[in-house]
Structure formats: structure tokens, C-alpha cells
Amino acid sequence: AQTVTQSQPEMSVQEAETVTLSCTYDTSESDYYLFWYKQPPSRQMILVIRQEAYKQQNATENRFSVNFQKAAKSFSLKISDSQLGDAAMYFCAYRSEGSGNTPLVFGKGTRLSVIA
């Protein structure tokens, strides 16, 4: 079974600075998808960014980018120019390729605080 590990329970960053959240995963599969989800205090989870394992190019969405290292099974999230609204729980998630009958497997999350 696949597992996702987020080794940083809490992180903090100064407003306008850059922060990197770590994620590693364990799988024997070659095709899969990786996601970062954000869960603000209101608890509605939203997708931040996704990466297809077959793509070598790292995904980027505005101030959010990932460093995907397939061989190392590492998938870190970089947030640039941090804003107060970035404060939230961040979850890394894995999903197998296939017909879609595969669940999202989440890590335990990293709580990010943004200091004004």
C-alpha cells in the first residue's frame, strides 16, 4: 500500500518570504499523481497544485511550485512571497493511475503559520 509522509508538523514563515513544505511517499508504481491540498481554518479543502508522475517538468501555479524528484520519491511545495491568507494546513496526497478506482492517500499534514 502507498504511504505519504509529511515530516514537518508545523512550519512558520514571515510574510513575503519563501517557505518549502516537504513530502515523501512510498510506492512501487511508475504511474501516479501527486497533489497538494490546502485546508484553511474554515476546513474547506482546496487543491493547490498537482503533478503527473510521467511529467518531468515541475508544476507551477502562480506563487506555488513543486520540486518533484521521482527517483527520491519526494514532492515538496514551495510557496513564494507568502501572504497571510496562506496560513492553513497543507496536505500532500498520492493517487494511483488507473481507471480512477483508486483513493487519494493523504499525509498527516503540515500546519503553516504566516507571521506579519
Place this chain on the structure above:
Amino acid sequence: EAGVAQSPRYKIIEKRQSVAFWCNPISGHATLYWYQQILGQGPKLLIQFQNNGVVDDSQLPKDRFSAERLKGVDSTLKIQPAKLEDSAVYLCASSLVLTGTDTQYFGPGTRLTVL
């Protein structure tokens, strides 16, 4: 576009009581998911529907949990009887199609406290 709706937002019950949660997915979304999120952990899938059929319920404690999705739209998740360890946030999510890369949209969740 309206998001995923869930009710109630909060529920407090005593152990051995029954409780039901309701979810209304985004219009047109064929796939619906129920997750359990225990404090300090990531969400764990309980059950997944494609239209009104069950795709995956391997992690659903079927002796006490049940779920249905009548007419392939709204869904209810029931716990009967509840245990202390069922205290968690129950998240509903939906997606347009059943593919690995399709985005899942989450509702605000129902926070259940079992005393």
C-alpha cells in the same frame, strides 16, 4: 457555481446513538466521496460512489457505518451506533469524472463529537 454542500456542520451525540450526515455534490459531478478526518491526521476515504453505485467501500466499517446515494445525486452517511473513536470531521467531495487526475472538490465538513 455552487460548491459541495454538507449538513449539519456540527453534531454532538452520546455513544451508542445514531447520526446521519448529508451531502449535495456539485451539479453534474458523477463521483462522490466520503472521507473521515480524525484530529491531527489527513483524510481517509470511507466510500466512493460513481453515480449511484459503490466503487470502493473497503475502508468503511460496515458493522456501524452505511452510506447511500439515491438517484446518483445527494448522499447520506449514517453511523449506528456511534463509538467514541468516531469523533472526527466527515468530509464529502465530488469530482466530474472517475479519473486519477480529476480534481476533487471538498465540502466544509461535518464535525462529529461523540461523548
